[in-house]
Amino acid sequence: MFFERLTSRFGIAWLTAAFGVPAVLALALLVNSALRHDQTSAPPARVAPAAPTAEPTAEPTVEPTPEESVPAAAPAPAGLPVVDYDPAPAGFPSDPRPQDTTPLTEGLSPTRRIAAYDAPGGRPLALLAPTISGVEVTMPVVEHRTGWTAVLLPSANRRIAWLPAGGWSTVALRDQLVVERRSHRLTWYRDGRATRSWPVSLGMPGQSTPLGRTFVLGRTPPPQAVYGGVDIFALGAIPDDPEAVPTGLRGAHIGLHSWYNDDTLGKNVTNGCIRVTRSAQRQLLAEVPPGTPLVVVELLATPPPTA
Numbered sequence: 001m002f003f004e005r006l007t008s009r010f011g012i013a014w015l016t017a018a019f020g021v022p023a024v025l026a027l028a029l030l031v032n033s034a035l036r037h038d039q040t041s042a043p044p045a046r047v048a049p050a051a052p053t054a055e056p057t058a059e060p061t062v063e064p065t066p067e068e069s070v071p072a073a074a075p076a077p078a079g080l081p082v083v084d085y086d087p088a089p090a091g092f093p094s095d096p097r098p099q100d101t102t103p104l105t106e107g108l109s110p111t112r113r114i115a116a117y118d119a120p121g122g123r124p125l126a127l128l129a130p131t132i133s134g135v136e137v138t139m140p141v142v143e144h145r146t147g148w149t150a151v152l153l154p155s156a157n158r159r160i161a162w163l164p165a166g167g168w169s170t171v172a173l174r175d176q177l178v179v180e181r182r183s184h185r186l187t188w189y190r191d192g193r194a195t196r197s198w199p200v201s202l203g204m205p206g207q208s209t210p211l212g213r214t215f216v217l218g219r220t221p222p223p224q225a226v227y228g229g230v231d232i233f234a235l236g237a238i239p240d241d242p243e244a245v246p247t248g249l250r251g252a253h254i255g256l257h258s259w260y261n262d263d264t265l266g267k268n269v270t271n272g273c274i275r276v277t278r279s280a281q282r283q284l285l286a287e288v289p290p291g292t293p294l295v296v297v298e299l300l301a302t303p304p305p306t307a
Contacts (some may be wrong), residue, residue: 009113037252052161070147071121080115082127086251087238088156089126093118094141098158098212099297103176103192104140108151108290110168116161120148128154128161135218138291139236140173142213152293154236158212175287177216177256177294179208179274184266184277186256188284196283199265201275209272209296210240210254217253219285228258228278231285235294239272246271256294257281 053080081089115124130150131137139151142160149168154157176189179200187197203209214237233256239245245252255273258281265275276284 007134027194057205073115073117073121074124076124076167078114080124080127081152082113082129083116084129084132085155085253087242088153088159091118091123091125092116092153092159093154093173095152095158095160095213097142098211099295100296101176101178101295103173103189104142104152104213104234104293105173106141107171108141108149108163108168109136109138109171109291112167114163116153116163116169117148118162120145122162122163126161128163132217136219136290138171138215138289140213140215140291140293141170150234152213152215154217155238157210157214157237157240171291173291173302175289175292177284177288177292178300179209179294180299181211181296182299186274186280188288191289194282198280201259201264201266201270202268203270203272204268205269207239207241207244208268209270209274210237211296211298212237212297213293213295214254215294216256216288216290218290222257228261228281230258230261230278230281232257233281233284233288256284 019157037088083089109178110128113127113129117124117184128139129137137154139154140148141151143150147165149163149165150160151163153161174190176192176253178187179185179202180187181202184200184201184202185197188195212233217233217236219233222229235254235256237254239252239254242250249271252271257273257275258278259275262277264270265277
């Protein structure tokens with residue numbers, strides 16, 4: 001099973017951590033469950049206004065004007081790869097605004113296997129399924145064009161996929177996570193307002209936490225005590241240089257997780273993951289759903305107040 005393959009990597013990461021070298025996880029995904037959370041809050045600060053919340057809806061139908069035409073979707077050829085936990089196929093376009101911190105307020109969930117294209121009316125390069133390793137997938141929407149919608153691509157860094165209408169539904173996204181590499185802080189925003197902010201540990205030189213927009217893919221229980229006994233978030237991002245991570249962690253996603261102590265907070269010591277305190281992780285697990293956008297920047301122009 002996929003989970004067994006990943007947890008065998010966790011065993012290597014545990015041995016690495018036991019000898020004093022920070023380890024990062026190779027994550028598998030399980031079903032969501034809410035944990036209890038902290039009640040303290042930081043003073044609010046604005047990032048950008050978010051759209052009002054809404055119940056899940058079917059995909060919007062936008063009728064083109066007489067002057068507009070919808071680029072036709074080429075039929076998907078047989079044998080297209082399905083995007084899963086392994087690195088996504090090459091050829092998808094770059095995210096046009098990878099470090100934009102404007103909240104992404106709409107998520108898209110496939111209701112069946114759908115073809116993902118490199119442009120509106122372009123080439124189908126892969127299939128997006130409703131689940132990855134049994135977990136329902138929600139991808140933040142980054143752009144709309146007539147008859148087409150662009151989403152952040154899972155299992156890739158700073159890449160998007162274009163989808164024609166049909167075979168998916170949408171849901172409102174209220175939350176956003178922003179990580180600042182220079183100040184080693186993670187800030188949680190809800191409806192465009194800062195809710196909490198915490199210090200974090202980030203990737204060491206050569207294995208830096210990847211810059212750009214990604215999202216919460218899913219969660220898994222901690223495989224070893226080194227993770228502080230708190231569930232782990234797997235992100236849609238992967239290491240920028242997969243060959244730089246330890247052999248036992250090849251194929252891993254970037255994770256957001258706690259640690260057995262807080263001694264390394266504010267330092268670059270991980271293999272690319274984002275470490276927070278155990279109380280912070282518990283609150284995020286209880287409040288933040290899969291599909292929540294997470295963007296890594298060097299530094300915000302206007303830092304939020306610290307918790």
